[in-house]
Amino acid sequence: MGGKKNPKDLAKMLAYILGRKPYEFGLVPDGAGYVRVKSLLQALSEEQGWKHVRESHLREVLISIPEPPVEMGEGRIRARQREHLPQPEYEPEPPGLLFHCVRRRAWPHVRDRGLVPTEKDRVCLAADPQAALRRGRRIDPDPVLVTVHTAKAPGVVFFRFGPELFLADQLPADALTGPPLPKAKEEPAAPKKPSLPETPGSFFFDPTRERRPSSSERAGKPRKKDPDWKRERRKSRKR
Numbered sequence: 001m002g003g004k005k006n007p008k009d010l011a012k013m014l015a016y017i018l019g020r021k022p023y024e025f026g027l028v029p030d031g032a033g034y035v036r037v038k039s040l041l042q043a044l045s046e047e048q049g050w051k052h053v054r055e056s057h058l059r060e061v062l063i064s065i066p067e068p069p070v071e072m073g074e075g076r077i078r079a080r081q082r083e084h085l086p087q088p089e090y091e092p093e094p095p096g097l098l099f100h101c102v103r104r105r106a107w108p109h110v111r112d113r114g115l116v117p118t119e120k121d122r123v124c125l126a127a128d129p130q131a132a133l134r135r136g137r138r139i140d141p142d143p144v145l146v147t148v149h150t151a152k153a154p155g156v157v158f159f160r161f162g163p164e165l166f167l168a169d170q171l172p173a174d175a176l177t178g179p180p181l182p183k184a185k186e187e188p189a190a191p192k193k194p195s196l197p198e199t200p201g202s203f204f205f206d207p208t209r210e211r212r213p214s215s216s217e218r219a220g221k222p223r224k225k226d227p228d229w230k231r232e233r234r235k236s237r238k239r
Helices: 007-019 037-045 055-064 104-113 129-136 228-238
Strands: 070-073 076-079 097-102 123-126 144-149 158-161 165-168
Touching: 007 037, 007 055, 007 070, 007 076, 037 055, 037 076, 055 070, 097 104, 097 129, 104 144, 123 129, 129 144
Parallel strands: none
Antiparallel strands: 070 076, 097 123, 097 144, 123 165, 158 165
8 A cells, every 4th residue: 555554554544444433534324334435435535544545445445355344336436344333312302503514506595495405315414614614624625504493494404314314305585694695797888888078069089980972972963073184183192
């Protein structure tokens, strides 16, 4: 592994995260114990000494260790031994304030519609705003921290996962507070076409206007030619 921790060290770390205390790393396995490989790598990148781990290192554990403690498939990974893996427990009295982060561009929609989970996951909430920000920065470098007022979410069932994380199926918009919504950008007004001043008895040159025919042209008469002496004078000047 290029001078870093060897596959056995990584195997032990994976067994601890996925089989014992995933909540310490802001991870919530699904009902079968799986977490997304991408989410696991993001969590490992926040830990000193494990920032180098990539998916290839996980596969190295599977290949190089006779009885690897994890199994992978379809972009997910889980511990083989899960008897110590905690399960979400119903929480009848959650803390008054919980925290969750959303993408900044999604905040207007969330403020209007509320929080709903992605795919089959529940909405993950944290009792500590810093823990929520840690999870939020995995999806957005500058996430919006949303405060959840649990007293304003009647009928919502909360589950506790470890000492600091809570889960809910959805949360109404009335239970959420956060920063003000961004102001809509005003489109610049189209420049007005300058109008000619209306001055009685004045004439203003308009280059786009067609030349008005003379009275002789309107009458169908041919235009008079200059006398011969005028034509000769113009020729002599040109010479």
